[in-house]
Amino acid sequence: MSESNRPLAVGDVIHGFAYGAFGRDHFYCARVEAVGRDWVVVRSSLGTVEFSTFLDLVQQARDEVCPNGKYNCEPGES
Numbered sequence: 001m002s003e004s005n006r007p008l009a010v011g012d013v014i015h016g017f018a019y020g021a022f023g024r025d026h027f028y029c030a031r032v033e034a035v036g037r038d039w040v041v042v043r044s045s046l047g048t049v050e051f052s053t054f055l056d057l058v059q060q061a062r063d064e065v066c067p068n069g070k071y072n073c074e075p076g077e078s
Ligand SMILES: [Zn+2]
Pocket: 013, 014, 015, 016, 029, 066, 067, 068, 072, 073, 074
């Protein structure tokens, strides 16, 4: 299993827009707080809690380079 196929896990950082997985207004990096069979809940750097069922998109955003830049990647607390 390659790194890019690793399932989402609590504590993972999801970078930026995440291909719209959290809606059109989501641009901030976020940290995974809970994962279910076909859903994920994250907390963004703004402190907001967001929900998605697009696990493939979320996983893709986790494995890519942060669009907000290395020094602006500030996901919420886990
Ligand atoms: Zn980031």
